[in-house]
Amino acid sequence: MNRAPNGLRFDTIAVLGAHDHAAALEARGSICEPLDFGPAQHFGSAEDMRACLAGETDGWVYGRIGNPTVQNLEVTLASLETYGSSIEGEAAATASGMFAIFAATSPFLKIDSQLPGSANIVVSAGCYGGTYMLFHERYQGDRGVEVRWVQPSAPAEVWADHIDAGTRFIFVETPSNPGLALIDVPALAKLAEQHSLPLIVDSTVATPALHRPLSQGADIVVHSASKTMSANGLSIAGALIARKNIRSRVGPEKLRENFARYVKNTVLREIGGTLSPFNALMTLTSLRSLRTNVDNFSASAERIAQFLNEHDAVESVQYPGLPGEFHALACRDLVLVDAEQAGKPLNRFGSLISFRPSGGPDAAFRTLDAMKLFWRANDLGRVKSTATIPAIATHGQLDESARLRATVPADLIRISIGQEHTDDLIADLDAALAEAST
Numbered sequence: 073m074n075r076a077p078n079g080l081r082f083d084t085i086a087v088l089g090a091h092d093h094a095a096a097l098e099a100r101g102s103i104c105e106p107l108d109f110g111p112a113q114h115f116g117s118a119e120d121m122r123a124c125l126a127g128e129t130d131g132w133v134y135g136r137i138g139n140p141t142v143q144n145l146e147v148t149l150a151s152l153e154t155y156g157s158s159i160e161g162e163a164a165a166t167a168s169g170m171f172a173i174f175a176a177t178s179p180f181l182k183i184d185s186q187l188p189g190s191a192n193i194v195v196s197a198g199c200y201g202g203t204y205m206l207f208h209e210r211y212q213g214d215r216g217v218e219v220r221w222v223q224p225s226a227p228a229e230v231w232a233d234h235i236d237a238g239t240r241f242i243f244v245e246t247p248s249n250p251g252l253a254l255i256d257v258p259a260l261a262k263l264a265e266q267h268s269l270p271l272i273v274d275s276t277v278a279t280p281a282l283h284r285p286l287s288q289g290a291d292i293v294v295h296s297a298s299k300t301m302s303a304n305g306l307s308i309a310g311a312l313i314a315r316k317n318i319r320s321r322v323g324p325e326k327l328r329e330n331f332a333r334y335v336k337n338t339v340l341r342e343i344g345g346t347l348s349p350f351n352a353l354m355t356l357t358s359l360r361s362l363r364t365n366v367d368n369f370s371a372s373a374e375r376i377a378q379f380l381n382e383h384d385a386v387e388s389v390q391y392p393g394l395p396g397e398f399h400a401l402a403c404r405d406l407v408l409v410d411a412e413q414a415g416k417p418l419n420r421f422g423s424l425i426s427f428r429p430s431g432g433p434d435a436a437f438r439t440l441d442a443m444k445l446f447w448r449a450n451d452l453g454r455v456k457s458t459a460t461i462p463a464i465a466t467h468g469q470l471d472e473s474a475r476l477r478a479t480v481p482a483d484l485i486r487i488s489i490g491q492e493h494t495d496d497l498i499a500d501l502d503a504a505l506a507e508a509s510t
């Protein structure tokens with residue numbers, strides 16, 4: 073059960089997961105991972121039960137603590153996120169991306185009189201609306217942890233200025249949703265190293281098919297596996313993947329040694345937030361074609377971004393593949409895995425595009441209303457193309473100053489490009505922009 077694949081290429085790992093021939097034979101020959109719904113594990117003897125509960129042998133014990141189907145997903149995600157490096161990683165799957173972010177950050181916020189300074193966290197201002205609410209409302213509002221926001225494009229010295237004795241972690245999102253700002257992960261990893269701080273990266277938009285921040289020195293990567301990883305769009309899921317021996321000013325030692333294991337034994341075991349086995353299997357099923365999905369969506373998105381960029385009724389377009397503030401970093405970091413062409417890396421820039429139509433927020437509403445193919449939905453990374461206005465959706469709970477700090481103007485439209493033919497999507501946008509401007 074749950075054998076980690078070794079030495080295989082990205083697509084092979086994604087397809088095989090942790091379910092090899094031997095595992096299939098143990099599962100009555102099923103070539104698909106079995107869906108284990110049962111809430112508790114039966115043991116051959118009381119001694120077997122004791123050894124498993126004491127952590128001396130592998131097992132899953134009880135559905136809130138573990139589950140064989142969920143473990144299959146965890147082993148697969150850890151293999152994909154550490155692909156191409158010698159890093160040893162472990163994953164903890166969670167009920168949603170937001171729970172992964174909570175699980176990846178809350179252990180560092182211990183109230184401990186031995187720790188110096190007053191607790192604060194250093195966070196990129198370009199982050200998901202839910203993350204903003206967790207940090208601003210739950211951590212700062214409820215617990216008094218100061219959130220220090222830094223613009224994603226700020227140089228390392230500015231980030232350094234925000235760190236002091238009370239800092240617990242650095243958290244960034246790259247590329248950010250919906251601003252599509254990129255973060256220089258190696259530069260921040262160096263800073264994190266100097267200050268013994270964990271660097272946590274939300275890599276939902278890139279996925280390991282384009283970017284693997286652990287290999288650039290990040291300690292923990294978090295994902296909403298509800299998005300591009302589940303392109304079929306059948307479930308909500310999240311995950312964190314941590315390397316062994318992370319940096320942290322906060323203990324215990326077990327937390328540093330194997331953070332993902334620590335989270336499973338503490339946050340998940342005691343607070344819940346465990347992923348359902350059904351959603352784990354839905355995610356595994358979509359993950360199999362992650363690399364080709366990202367390739368297809370990105371190739372289409374690149375053409376659509378160019379189309380929008382040249383359109384008279386469009387004020388501005390943000391896409392990492394277009395020339396702009398973050399393009400150089402995107403070219404360095406967003407590289408399709410296993411896709412060298414004539415020995416050269418192949419850049420792919422993802423499925424998300426943000427743009428502002430001419431005519432302000434009214435025009436943004438009219439454009440969205442006129443779309444006939446794009447689904448008006450708060451969703452991304454799907455085989456189905458979607459469109460939303462982040463100011464009323466993902467960032468709708470933020471007050472105006474916080475929304476603008478996150479560079480989410482009221483007239484911004486975010487689209488996510490899926491698997492429909494590019495020509496049809498361009499025609500839909502063209503007609504919608506024409507209708508909105510009459």
Ligand SMILES: *Cc1c(COP(=O)(O)O)cnc(C)c1O
Pocket residue numbers: 168169170171200202245249274276277295296297298299308309310
């Ligand atoms: C959607 C999203 C999340 C939250 O994930 P859920 O699975 O919806 O809880 C976190 N970060 C980013 C970048 C997202 O797009």
